Amino acid sequence: MPHRFSSLRAMICIVSVAIGLCFSTGAFARSESEIKAFYLYNFIKFVTWPDEPTTADIKICIAGDNPFSAMTDKLNARKVRNRQISVQSERLSSVNYSGGSLAASADFADCSVLFLGASEENFYVALVDDLGDSPVLTISDIDGFIDDGGMIGFIKVGNVVRFDINLKKARKAGLKMSAKLLELANRVEQ
């Protein structure tokens, strides 16, 4: 169910952009991938995993093209809830798993966050199916990602990067999403 105020909010934002207050100059200077990386990092703050350990690293796995390669170091330097973030992008492309290897999907089940690059557009559905109800936060900017079993999908409203959430799927996987995050979503599926 789309958020009630989404269109209104978008309008306000556009107006705000128009008068130069929506984003400060620094924010505008960022590229789309930078923004997405930043969002990725922020999602972690509003999501809690079942039986979450207090010290182990938060693994962010990137399948396919890595759009954040320039920011990998920056992300690696960050912590959330006192847990170190570690980005792993040396994964094989999901193309290799087109046969539906369970072992491979088990590898991804070890990740906390799985970002699927645009190169995975043709294979992501099988991958997400393979993950099943594993507590892995799946994120992608592929169109229709959340309708095909993904949890958070980046979209673009005009010039602005926004996101949709499949809350139903996240709940099934045992992930808890903060209401604050849900409030901000363009669309929340539940």
Add this chain to the structure above:
Amino acid sequence: MFNFNDRPIRSKLMLLIMLSVLVSIILLGSVFVAYEFFSQRHNMEQEYGTTAKIIADRSQAALLFQDVAGLEENLSSLRVKEDILAGCLYGESGLLAFFKANNAVLDCPETVQEGVRRFTAEHYLHSEAIVVDGEPVGSLLLKVSLERLYTQLGFYVAMVLLFISLIGSLAFFLSRYLQSYIARPLLNLTSTANEVATTQNYDLTARRESGDEIGELVDAFNSMLVTIKAQNERIMQNTAELDLKVEEATQELGQSNKELAVANKELEAFSYSVSHDLRSPLRAIDGFTRALEEDYADQLDDLASSYIHRARKAAQKMGELISTLLQLSRVSRKELEITALDFSALASSACQHLQDQEPQRKVSIVVHPEISAQADSLLLQVALDNLLSNAWKYSGNEAHATIEVGCRDEQGVKVFFVRDNGAGFDKAYAGDLFTAFKRLHSDDEFEGTGIGLATVARAVHRHHGDIWATSEIGQGACFYFTLNQNRPMDRESDAHSLSHEFNRA
């Protein structure tokens, strides 16, 4: 100028009560208002701190995802708080979103400090950091109008004022009623005291209305009145007794005076009649002895003639004595007729008379001119005659006899004097000078009756004057007298006032 000391005691009491009550409640009211003011401010800090925290918390995600619309929606919920004029939300790069109340002017500063809790004259500024996962990601600034605070405070002040005026008027009426407990007994006492002071009526008593110090004062005052009254009565009694005694004494004195006057009069009458009646037998003796002397001179031997001569001499002397006694009596008895007299002329004519009687004597007489005197003419004349004849007589042995009559001013007192350079007298006997029949010289030296100076003194004293004399043997004598005036003080020691001698006579 308002002088508290001169106010009536009623005003003082009321003023004291009112002052203490008003000061207390004003102080109390001020403390309450101040407490209310600070407590309201504290409440504001708490209230808007909570509000800011909620908004900040709710804005975390929106801030992280740069969702300005979400932020503004969050901020717009500030609208329910009417006092909030503006809310400004800052991200890492500056102002991101704002809220402003209707009619308010937006004035979000460029940047904001952390943890601001500041009251200005019109606003309260509160800033709250927005922290996500221990990381500051922005801050929120609230600007709150203090209008409600002031309105509430104004209401509170009004209530306190109302309270003060209520209590003040209550205190006024209470103190008006209560002060009379202290003031009324005092006022009663005062009015009684005033009445006693003006009417001198010591029978009044003040009514005792209380058992406190004022009551004691009333008792003390009443017993004082009783004492005064008793003393007054005693004084009055003593005065009456004294008056009676004085009257008695006066009466006695008057009686003895009268008796004395009668006795004096009788004495004088006696001496006058004796003197007068003695004259005719004396004249007979003198006449017959003279007839004997003249008609039988050839039949009498020398011894008989000498006896008869001596008898005649004695008779003449007795005649003289009687004359002078009569003179003294006259001087004593005559009614005074005081007139202005030419003293110089009187003295001159007396001297002339003496010179006429003994034309062979050479006496240099000096009478100071233009001396006047207020006196009875006969008495003054008698006095002058006696003094001058004295001077004439006692200077009789001098080769160059001198007599001076004059008047000089001594300390404002007119002192008349008669001076001679004759025999003088021994000042040791000066006390007897003016006593009748006392003589300092024998008849062999100077003849005399011993009454002349007594007569002079009597005349002077009848003029309420003084008489005294100075002398050394062989150095002459000077007689001084005053009329109607006492003798001036600081006379030399050998001068003698002899008034007491005559007062006794």
